[in-house]
Amino acid sequence: MKKSIGGKTLVFPAPVLIVGTYDDAHKPNVMAVAWGGICCSQPPCVAVSLRKATYSYGNIVSRKAFTVNIPSEQQVREADYFGMASGRDEDKFQRTGLTPVASELVDAPYIAEFPMVLECRVLHTIEIGLHTEFVGEILDIKAEETVIGENGNPDMERLKPIAYEPLNRRYFSIGGLLGKAHSVGREIGD
């Protein structure tokens, strides 16, 4: 029996996306975003939603660019901190000891120590309500060689990303393999 819980913001699992930007003084900033994900295959695009009140919002509007850094589970403390502090008040790179690297493709920094980054230029800006959604074209993805599998793709088992649980606000690791897509359901169609 299903119970109504009201109009809430809940999808399982949500990602932990660390958005990298430059401010007007070219100071690098990062913030944690759980509202986002891939939104188009051609051109390859990722969407991230930010409140106007955030420091990163203004940075993206000015620079028309951002990066999306994917933390591994070992970096959950830094990722969580990036979602609490504001770049208006704190230098989050200095506080964490992480290293900003200037993207050569877009006007935004990424985190050297995080295993994977998407370099994005803003294609669309959609005013939804409290959040503004930025759709960024993914010009390149860069990943540590240690997380790239034999087929050349970044591998989720090697990268060990974080799954976020909205409402209860908890972080989880990724568990065991359930099966291959376009395969485990094949018998139903036959």
Add this chain to the structure above:
Amino acid sequence: MKKSIGGKTLVFPAPVLIVGTYDDAHKPNVMAVAWGGICCSQPPCVAVSLRKATYSYGNIVSRKAFTVNIPSEQQVREADYFGMASGRDEDKFQRTGLTPVASELVDAPYIAEFPMVLECRVLHTIEIGLHTEFVGEILDIKAEETVIGENGNPDMERLKPIAYEPLNRRYFSIGGLLGKAHSVGREIGD
């Protein structure tokens, strides 16, 4: 050392969202979508991206409504099948033996046996490229009482959703607790 892998569609983890719609003959259909997620807190909104070629695309355009059903890991076979077959050729409810339930809030069906559903009306339609993004206002969420925790929120440990790995196209379960948000990173800010 980071290696460039090109502009690809990769974020870890992606969700498995089963989008429910009615066609012009009021036949219920479902399809699996990995490109989507929450995109606004107020009003609460979820985004799903579909190719125009899908049967569900036309259904959403006509009905201006859809549901987002979240499968548990025990339903990975059905979820995978929903991403392979087209409602144009097959009755996916009949094939899986699952039960369509008419939403009382929006003009779309949901899956009785899946543990959670978001009932959505279309607020925005954004043409990005190969994919069109539909932003739906979440009018209500309904969840099985067995997946609702003591605080009244659906609980990810009880629901056991599926994490999807793009490119390598694999499904994973959710693993162990890494920590509480706005908590594990607090010491960095102090």
